[in-house]
Amino acid sequence: MKSVISVLLVMFLFNGLSGYGQEKYCQIVNEATGPGESVTYVVSYSLLLFWTEVGEVTFRVEQVSYDGKPSLHIIASGSTYTFWDWFFKVRDTYQTWTDPTTLLPYAYKRDVYEGGWEIDISYLFDREKKMAYTTLEKTRKPLTRDTLSIPDCTYDVLSIVYYARNLDYSVYQPGDTIPVIILLDNEITPVYFRYIGKESIRVPRKGKFNCIKFSVYLVEGTLFKGGEDMFIWVTDDKNRIPLKITSPILVGSVRARLKEYKGLRHQLSSKIR
Numbered sequence: 001m002k003s004v005i006s007v008l009l010v011m012f013l014f015n016g017l018s019g020y021g022q023e024k025y026c027q028i029v030n031e032a033t034g035p036g037e038s039v040t041y042v043v044s045y046s047l048l049l050f051w052t053e054v055g056e057v058t059f060r061v062e063q064v065s066y067d068g069k070p071s072l073h074i075i076a077s078g079s080t081y082t083f084w085d086w087f088f089k090v091r092d093t094y095q096t097w098t099d100p101t102t103l104l105p106y107a108y109k110r111d112v113y114e115g116g117w118e119i120d121i122s123y124l125f126d127r128e129k130k131m132a133y134t135t136l137e138k139t140r141k142p143l144t145r146d147t148l149s150i151p152d153c154t155y156d157v158l159s160i161v162y163y164a165r166n167l168d169y170s171v172y173q174p175g176d177t178i179p180v181i182i183l184l185d186n187e188i189t190p191v192y193f194r195y196i197g198k199e200s201i202r203v204p205r206k207g208k209f210n211c212i213k214f215s216v217y218l219v220e221g222t223l224f225k226g227g228e229d230m231f232i233w234v235t236d237d238k239n240r241i242p243l244k245i246t247s248p249i250l251v252g253s254v255r256a257r258l259k260e261y262k263g264l265r266h267q268l269s270s271k272i273r
Helices: 006-009 084-087 159-164
Strands: 038-048 051-066 069-080 091-100 105-114 117-126 131-138 144-149 178-184 187-203 205-217 229-235 240-246 255-263
Touching: 051 091, 051 255, 069 084, 069 159, 091 159, 159 178, 187 229, 187 240, 205 240
Parallel strands: none
Antiparallel strands: 038 051, 038 255, 051 069, 069 091, 091 105, 105 117, 117 131, 131 144, 178 187, 187 205, 205 229, 229 240, 240 255
16 A cells, blocks of 8 residues: 555646647646635555555645746645554645646645655746756655756646646547656656547546546556556546546555545536436
């Protein structure tokens, strides 16, 4: 069950794709989300055949000023339920400050507590110089600073979620892919998505929805097996919020389902009943 909440926070970045290059869509106009939006998910873990609910993740959006500029402050916070804290306590918070229109990040911060280990990461983005200034501190490791050259359309793991919700889904065909670049754990990381098609799914205690479905290619690493075994279903409406996510990890599998939402910018018209 290692870092299930943290895995889910990473998973949520993979909810958008296109058959075109990312540069074409870099300067999107944010119409999907706004201040006051809050969406919560239940996270479950399975080692064999049985699924256990182990925690929750909440994403929320606030209107703030950053360095004198209007900004959206996006926060994702995840934690294990009290019962599971004795086994592997998780208290994770991810934050990004973005341009309200383009959603390009000004800054990013990650504060993680997982089973006694702490990780603090922060980025400052300089778009004119195409640079990112990073700091990284881990338990039993010294503080490190770095300066990285970044492409124009580089996002962090949180802002890419909201960027992807604003893509024009009408241009997609089943099988289309798009490369996406994020700054993740102090590294420029390329991944790609594949559009599968549209489906209707039922979310427990929330109803049935028309959805857009994707798979995600992941590079094998410390948590994921690699391949295209992660699947995401997002609402087929102007909000495009994730409803369900499933993925195997190196030990077991994780999944998430929508628990509650409020403050959506648009009517949830994808709901069938």
